[in-house]
Amino acid sequence: MTDSTSSDSARLDELEMRVVHQDQTIEDLNAAITAQWKVIDRLERQVARLGERVAETEQAVSEAAPANTPPPHY
Template identity: 45%
Template sequence: MDRTALLEERIAHLTRAVDDLSDIVTTQSKEIDRLTRLVALLVEREAERESQGFDAPAANQRPPHW
């Protein structure tokens, strides 16, 4: 193979790698957005629950013998 063909082949592989990485970043960005919304919802629910005066879950309370 001549030098031009080798360079074209290398560029094709690099282009494919960049496209694959771009797809991965897009997928991760969507997942991060989804998880961010979920965390915000959970924080909102917990704040609402605390404002209504609910007791802390048993896991967050000290045992009676302390």
């Protein structure tokens, strides 16, 4: 009987250690995902600002008089 009890105790100890390791892995993954979402949000805002700047620049260029057009009497 003690053999069975010690076997059960060893199995229980191993399962508890697995749970602890899995909990730590979950916490590590959660921290990594949270950090990645912060970077993604920052990059999305940066891309949006750059898109606005490109649109503004394109609009300013299209409104400006072309520099290399020949004069009207040409």
